[in-house]
Amino acid sequence: MALTQIVNPTMYPSPRIPRRFKMISPFRSISPQFSPQPPHALSRRLFLPSVSSIWDAITGGGDSNPREAIAAVRNGMQLFKKGDVSGSVTEFDRALLLDPRQKAYLWQRGLSLYYLDRFEEGAEQFRLDVAQNPNDTEESIWCFLCEARLHGVNAAREQFLEVGRDSRPVMREAYNLFKNGGDPEKLVNDFSSGQASDYFYASLYAGLYYEAEGKSENAKFHITAACGSPYGQRSDDYMASLAKVHCLCRNWSSGFV
The missing domain is CATH 1.25.40.10 (Tetratricopeptide repeat domain)
Structure with a gap:
């Protein structure tokens, strides 16, 4: 059997899953209660x-x-x-x-x-x-x-990497915001009353959008809000840790990490 016939089956693109599932050790079994998709979709x-x-x-x-x-x-x-x-x-x-x-x-x-x-x-x-x-x-x-x-926001947007459709509505909207420009406040408002993870991600990426534009006070407001949210405080999601590290690196707070 050719080498590519052996290796290729594991290399097909798969639907997007949240980063918190990507943190799972590859040597541990994945409990079905934490995996909303069948194994072939991971x-x-x-x-x-x-x-x-x-x-x-x-x-x-x-x-x-x-x-x-x-x-x-x-x-x-x-x-x-x-x-x-x-x-x-x-x-x-x-x-x-x-x-x-x-x-x-x-x-x-x-x-x-x-x-x-x-x-x-x-x-x-x-x-x-x-x-x-x-x-x-x-x-x-x-x-x-x-x-x-x-290179600046405009130049970066001209070479923006287009990817497939994210399964999470909040990340689809965040993707469109960064790709096309728009109002990060709308992103936060649209997901402020939804799931805790949606509010966290909306706040985090709104803050990152502001940081790219050089608006540090707006960035600080939203990323510290993400850190202080229930999801930001309690989740094992790697991105929840990232929000805390962001605050630490920007000297916004020393108590998050």
Whole structure:
């Protein structure tokens, strides 16, 4: 059987799922109560270790160490959540040395690079990831955020990464806001009385939109609101941690992380 026949079945694009499900360890089983979609609909990031294992079985493993690389990614995520952004990048880069195949899947690294003002590298990371997962709304937005800091909002919008339809209404509206421009206050108002996660994401991305436009006070208002929301305070979502890290990096509050 050809190599592509073995590997390709795990590489087809899958519908978008919230980042909180992407945090699940690839070595743990996924409880049905936390997974609103059948297993075949999960992000391909969850299956990267399986792809690595298949490749290793065929090639003899080469010089890659996928299990150690995944452990380094987990360490990097934990460091980021604690506010050690620089340390998180060190771990993510170590993961790439251990297993270069992880490069196109390390969206966490792109987020950390943004907070270190390494915008060109961050944009590259997100573009690589979207090339592998063309349904990822948030990475398209984060690529825009990096490129807006490099080239300005208008230039970044001209090369905006178009992706598939997000299953979450709040992220569909956020995507349209960043892609086409608009009023971030409307985004927040439209989701202020919905689910707690919707209000959190609307507030977070409204604040990030304002930051891209250089309106720091508006950005502070909405991102601190996201942090202080019930979802921002209680959720294990990686993006809830990101909102707290954002406040820490901007010296808006020292008590969130």
